Amino acid sequence: MFNMGKFTLPIVLTVFIASYVILGLGLGLKLKQDRPYSREACYAGILKSLTESNLSPNSSIFYHDPVRGYLSTSPDIVLTLPGCIERCGGDVGWYSDVGPRLITWLIPVLLLLSNIELPPLDKRRFQTVLHALGDPIDTLWSLLHKIESYCYCYDLIAMRFPDRCRHQKRLVATVLAGMEEIYGPGERLLDRLDVIAPQGEGDWWWNEAACGLACGRTDEFARTCLAIAIYICGVIAAFVPKVGGEPTSLPGGRIGTALLLSWLVPVALFSNIIGSFTSYGTCYEVLQHMALHSNKALGLDAESYYGSQRMFGTIYSYRPNKRIPRAGTRRRIPLLPLAVFPVVISATTAFVVIWYTPPIGLNCRHVWVFGISFLWLVSAFTTTATYEFFVHDPLLHNNGGGALHDDREMVVHNDTERAKHWYWILIKDSVVAFLSLNTILLSSAGLFNTCTCWSGKFRFGREKAHIPMNVTPIFRQYGRSIYPITVGICLGLQVLFFILIMIKSGRGLRVIRWSETERIEELRGMRTQRHPRQCQMCAQDNWRRSLWAAMLRMGD
Numbered sequence: 001m002f003n004m005g006k007f008t009l010p011i012v013l014t015v016f017i018a019s020y021v022i023l024g025l026g027l028g029l030k031l032k033q034d035r036p037y038s039r040e041a042c043y044a045g046i047l048k049s050l051t052e053s054n055l056s057p058n059s060s061i062f063y064h065d066p067v068r069g070y071l072s073t074s075p076d077i078v079l080t081l082p083g084c085i086e087r088c089g090g091d092v093g094w095y096s097d098v099g100p101r102l103i104t105w106l107i108p109v110l111l112l113l114s115n116i117e118l119p120p121l122d123k124r125r126f127q128t129v130l131h132a133l134g135d136p137i138d139t140l141w142s143l144l145h146k147i148e149s150y151c152y153c154y155d156l157i158a159m160r161f162p163d164r165c166r167h168q169k170r171l172v173a174t175v176l177a178g179m180e181e182i183y184g185p186g187e188r189l190l191d192r193l194d195v196i197a198p199q200g201e202g203d204w205w206w207n208e209a210a211c212g213l214a215c216g217r218t219d220e221f222a223r224t225c226l227a228i229a230i231y232i233c234g235v236i237a238a239f240v241p242k243v244g245g246e247p248t249s250l251p252g253g254r255i256g257t258a259l260l261l262s263w264l265v266p267v268a269l270f271s272n273i274i275g276s277f278t279s280y281g282t283c284y285e286v287l288q289h290m291a292l293h294s295n296k297a298l299g300l301d302a303e304s305y306y307g308s309q310r311m312f313g314t315i316y317s318y319r320p321n322k323r324i325p326r327a328g329t330r331r332r333i334p335l336l337p338l339a340v341f342p343v344v345i346s347a348t349t350a351f352v353v354i355w356y357t358p359p360i361g362l363n364c365r366h367v368w369v370f371g372i373s374f375l376w377l378v379s380a381f382t383t384t385a386t387y388e389f390f391v392h393d394p395l396l397h398n399n400g401g402g403a404l405h406d407d408r409e410m411v412v413h414n415d416t417e418r419a420k421h422w423y424w425i426l427i428k429d430s431v432v433a434f435l436s437l438n439t440i441l442l443s444s445a446g447l448f449n450t451c452t453c454w455s456g457k458f459r460f461g462r463e464k465a466h467i468p469m470n471v472t473p474i475f476r477q478y479g480r481s482i483y484p485i486t487v488g489i490c491l492g493l494q495v496l497f498f499i500l501i502m503i504k505s506g507r508g509l510r511v512i513r514w515s516e517t518e519r520i521e522e523l524r525g526m527r528t529q530r531h532p533r534q535c536q537m538c539a540q541d542n543w544r545r546s547l548w549a550a551m552l553r554m555g556d
Contacts, residue, residue, distance in 0.1 A: 035089030035091050036089055036091050036092060036093040036094065037084075037089050037091065037092065037093035037449055037450050037451055037454075038088070038089075038093045039088070039093075039454070039469060039471070041088075042084075042088035042469065043469040043470060045087075046077060046079075046087065046469065047074055047077075050072065050074075057070060057072040057073070058070050059072070059083070060080070060082075061079055061080060061082075061084075061086060062078065062080070062083065063079060063080050063083075063467075065078075071466075074470070075470040075473075076470065077468075077469045077470060078466050078467065078469065079451075079466065079467045079469060080465070080466055080467075081451060081452065081455045081457065081465040081466070081467065084451035084454075084455065084467045085451050085452075089451075090450065090451060090452075091450070092446060092448075092449060092450055093446055093450065094445055094446040094449070095249070095444075095445060095446040095449065097248040097249055098444065098445045098446070101248075101444050102444055104234075104238050104247065104251070104254075105251065105254050105255060105257065105444075106254070106257060106258050106261075106440065106441070106444055108231050108234050108235075108258075109231065109258050109261045109262065109264055110261065111227075111231075112227065112228070112231065112264040112265065112267075112268045113129050113132065113133075113264065113268075115220075115223070115224045115227045115228075115272065116129065116132060116267060116268050116271045116272075116317075117218065117220060117271040117274065117275060117276050117316075118276070119315045119316065127315070127426055128315055130426060130429050130430060130433060131315075131317055131318050131426070131429050132267060132317060133429065133432075133433035133436070133437065134379060134428065134430060134431070134432040134433040134436075135428075135429050136263050136267065136342075136343055136376055137339050137340055137343055137376055137379070137380035138317075138318070138339075138379070138380045138383045138384065139317040139318075140263070140266065140267060140270070140338075140339040140343070141322065141335055141336060141339035142316060142317050142318055142319040142322070143267070143270040143274065143317055144270070144335045144339055145335055146274055146316045146319060147273075147274065147505045147509065148335060148505065148508065149177075149180055149508075150173075150180075150505070150508030150509065150512055151505050151507055151508030152180075152185055152325070152508075153173045153176040153177045154169065154170075154173040154507045154510070154511050155507075156176060156190055157169050157173040157176060160190060168206075170210075170511060171206045171207060172206055172210075174213055174214060174511050175193065175206060175209045175210050175213065175287070175290070176189060176190070176193055177213070177511050177512060178213045178283050178286060178287050179192055179287065181277075181283045182284060182287065182298065184321055185321075185323070185324045185325065195291075195296055196287065196290055196291035196294055196298065197290075207522060208290070209286055209290045210522070211519065211522040211523055212282075212286040212289075213282075213283060213286055214512070214514040214518075214519055214522070215514075215519050215523070216277050216278055216279070216282035216283070216286065217275045217276065217277055217512060218276055218277075218278055219275055219513070220272050220275070221269075221272045221273050221275075223272075224268050224269060227268070228265055228269070228495075231265075232491060235487060235491070238251065239479060239483070239487075250476065250479060251479065251483070252353075252357045252475055252478070252483075253353070253365050253448075254444050255353045255483055255486075255487060256349075256350040256351070256352075256353035256354040256365065256369070257350070257440055257443055257444050259346055259349045259350040259486070259487065259490050260347060260350040260369060260372065260373075261346065261440070262342075262345070262346045262349070262490050262491060262494055263342040263343050263345070263346045263494070265342075265495065265498075266342045266494050266495075266497055267317075269495075269498045270498065271316065271317065273502065273509065273513070274316055274512065275512065275513070276316065318422070318425070320383075320387040320391070320418070320421070321387075322335070322384070333504070338497075338501070339380075340377075341497060342494055342497060343376060345490060345493050345494060345497075346490065347369060347373040349486050349487070349489065350369050351369055352482075352486050353482075353486050353487075354366055354369065356478050356482050356483075358454075358468050358471045358474045358475075359454075359455070359456035359459070359466065359467075359468060360459075361458070361460070362456075362458040362459050363448075363453055363454070363456060363457075363458060363459075364448045364450075364452065364458075365443060365448050365453065366458075368443060368448075371439075372435075372436045372439060372440075375432055375435065375436060376436075379428065379429065379432045382428060383425055383428075386421060386424070386425075390417070390421065391417045391418055391421050451467055454467045455467050
């Protein structure tokens with residue numbers, strides 16, 4: 001049996017810890033830079049030299065404007081690139097206020113990782129966080145696929161039982177969603193459900209199974225909304241000194257650094273709106289109990305099921321089989337473009353903020369924004385392509401025909417292939433997460449604080465590259481206009497994206513998200529009066545819909 005999982009996580013943790021220890025020592029020693037760049041110190045030194053006449057206003061270190069001449073008069077002192085390297089130093093100048101920079105902008109968005117709903121897989125649940133950092137596109141794609149699979153379950157039941165009320169459809173769809181949890185989405189989910197469904201006993205066992213599945217799910221969505229609201233309040237406070245206090249230095253590029261990780265907002269929201277089972281045996285035990293009542297079996301023993309959960313999609317942010325059959329005539333929205341959208345928004349807004357750091361235009365920081373974004377795209381392609389080509393999943397290649405129990409058993413027999421793929425994906429995600437996080441942290445610490453990166457060399461060329469020394473007025477101006485507007489657009493689009501998906505997928509979310517009141521009513525309800533009670537609930541729901549439609553017509 002393949003045992004790579006026993007040492008994958010320790011290796012990953014060791015590499016991460018060792019890397020950040022080395023990084024911390026390096027920053028503590030300032031990497032032994034001989035002439036680190038410091039804009040403030042250099043600006044003060046130039047002003048002192050000009051005042052004491054030790055430096056000529058027409059020196060070649062000053063940038064020569066065709067109209068204004070040499071820009072050597074305070075406060076508009078601008079240096080050429082060679083002049084900056086000569087006067088201010090050409091080495092990296094690590095910021096002295098790294099802590100406040102990270103605490104204000106980067107740490108809060110990273111703390112959203114703690115609000116991602118983790119699967120009930122003991123210590124292995126933290127592999128979810130690693131996959132999210134190393135492959136955000138596949139993480140979003142998998143979460144959207146899980147939501148779409150619930151919509152597929154509801155559509156199947158609506159087609160099978162068109163005359164049943166919405167509440168009854170929801171009950172059966174909830175049980176079918178449990179079957180999907182075990183077997184994955186496929187064309188024969190209804191056939192599998194028919195095998196274990198009790199015959200001729202009304203809705204007793206449907207209610208019992210659906211209630212067991214619904215009550216066995218977590219619901220931490222309110223907590224996540226509160227965490228995101230606190231994060232947004234912290235962002236607002238960072239732009240309002242009367243609320244958040246004066247920053248140690250005016251923010252600019254560090255805002256773009258934080259925005260690059262803003263896709264964590266929809267990831268946290270999606271993972272919590274879906275939730276998870278409180279125990280990884282809950283779903284199996286509920287459906288097995290239902291099957292045993294019918295003197296049937298699920299066709300899968302418990303040991304095989306528990307052993308293959310991680311690789312089969314119990315981790316909702318890693319679902320290698322992303323195909324969903326079509327149910328009826330309802331068209332499905334392509335999920336991959338939707339999964340890419342939050343990452344594109346993050347990268348675009350980060351690009352805009354970094355663009356508006358003096359001198360305006362393309363600079364060194366854009367290189368790592370492009371690099372990390374491209375790395376995420378390659379990571380997502382690698383995850384999907386390697387599974388398609390190197391793992392033989394019968395649910396991908398053989399959805400029709402055959403015995404009802406053979407697909408999952410064949411998948412369990414192929415656990416070695418799929419386990420190998422999962423662990424290699426973890427290693428790949430570890431590398432990507434390490435490279436991207438280290439680059440982001442180093443950038444916030446001052447990796448690109450050099451004359452070359454502040455000169456606009458990519459936009460103006462080396463001959464016309466120049467470094468403005470007094471950038472405080474520029475940062476103050478943008479801090480009241482471009483920066484907060486861009487941040488607001490970014491976070492607003494991320495939240496709006498989540499809301500639109502929820503509206504589109506409402507029928508699927510109703511399958512798994514039962515309010516506490518609904519759970520209590522199902523547990524307490526008199527089963528002998530179940531049908532009248534269900535019809536009454538549907539009548540109330542239809543009455544609310546009619547009232548809402550009438551209000552909309554009055555508004556028109």
